[in-house]
Amino acid sequence: MLDKKEELFLQELTDANGVPGNEEQVREIFKKYASPYADKIVYDGLGGINARHIGDKEGPKVLISGHMDEVGFMVTKVTEKGFIEFQTLGGWWGQVMLAQEVTVTTNTGKTLHGVIGSKPPHVLSPEARKQPYDVKDMFIDIGGTSKEEVTEWGVKPGDMITPSIDYRRLNGSKFLLAKAWDNRIGTAVSLKVLENLAQEGHPNILFAGSNVQEEVGLRGARTSTHLVNPDIAFALDTGTAGDTPGMTAKEADSELGKGPQIIIFDASMIPHRKLRDFVIGVAEELEIPFQYTVITGGGTDAGMQHVTRDGVPALAITVATRYLHSHTSIIHEDDYLNTVKLVTEVVKRLDAETVAKLKNY
Structure with a gap:
């Protein structure tokens, strides 16, 4: 090893x-x-x-x-309620994105933790549950309550967004996850x-x-x-x-x-x-x-x-x-x-x- x-x-x-x-x-x-x-x-x-x-x-x-x-994402807009809209960078399949954790890096190097938001199944119709969720309808939640608050944290359009996951060896094997x-x-x-x-x-x-x-x-x-x-x-x-x-x-x-x-x-x-x-x-x-x-x-x-x-x-x-x-x-x-x-x-x-x-x- x-x-x-x-x-x-x-x-x-x-x-x-x-x-x-x-x-x-x-x-x-x-x-x-x-x-x-x-x-x-x-x-x-x-x-x-x-x-x-x-x-x-x-x-x-x-x-x-x-x-x-x-592959990652770029901030394109902060909504009035403090959610982040984004653009994909590289080839993504929407099915692997929902509810995943991300890191937003501002232009000063500050990092903020967030999650790609999704609707819970409770509010979806049986037909909607069968359909893939469109990437353009996804957003990122970093715990902000308003556009002003998120902007004060330093988030701007053009900022980098990357997947958030820790490197690890899988259970003592030779398989490496990251x-x-x-x-x-x-x-x-x-x-x-x-x-x-x-x-x-x-x-x-x-x-x-x-x-x-x-x-x-x-x-x-x-x-x-x-x-x-x-x-x-x-x-x-x-x-x-x-x-x-x-x-x-x-x-x-x-x-x-x-x-x-x-x-x-x-x-x-x-x-x-x-x-x-x-x-x-x-x-x-x-x-x-x-x-x-x-x-x-x-x-x-x-x-x-x-x-x-x-x-x-x-x-x-x-x-x-x-x-x-x-x-x-x-x-x-x-x-x-x-x-x-x-x-x-x-x-x-x-x-x-x-x-x-x-x-x-």
Whole structure:
């Protein structure tokens, strides 16, 4: 199992609040952990962060990147009676939102606890109980009694709202529960691979980073990849697990604990064939478990990486996650550790000759 220091690292990342366009808390954590191993920290204009470590100054540039933002909400209005109206940020299904606890963070950093309000079943007609509750009819209750009171607490339109849940290991198992695994786990992989390679050496120029605004259209990946201009790029993210009751193999067939997912198709890209096969070859050579994965209804930052500038060979390597885009998601710690191992070993093999062969048509 993870040692206490490693588990606190994951807890710190998942406890941080950071919705699209408001990733500052996560960025500061990334900088803290990356700085001891980076020879330079660079930022794109939207706030994406990349830590550079030069293994061979004549080697190719390799970009590995998670994303800092989580799905959440934004305050749009405070009503006269002190309730908060909000806008979703990222893909939410209304059924997982009602009666859930949230944290409102003001622009001064003050946090307020609240709950997404819902009507009790007692007042609903039998027909209404069968219908999904529309997100536009939801609101957040933070215990205010008037618009004036809530405004005095510092709440304004544009403020960040995030799920409220504590990180925990589920009952002594290897299953880890938290908010924001999507995508603090990819950010954690990026940081750990940087640490490994700074200590072990690598034949290239590594940029280990984390992007902004992935959940609203892969926006930060465009600016970050343009800035770095890599020869090879990897998106480190989460993918859908299919090992819970009711899931079908066509919806998702990955299982927690069976290794990192190698995305062979998603809605945002078809991965670079040679790079895909190279990564699979490394996994098979070292007997690192992995899972082939198809995601028909979503994409990762690799979808933007691969069409940046003149085109970049790119691939998404992801950690299977249960209950994505909800307050409570679950990963398996072995998948995290094996993803770190796989990405570390892949980057160690990306020397100038190998990258030239991968890019040679």
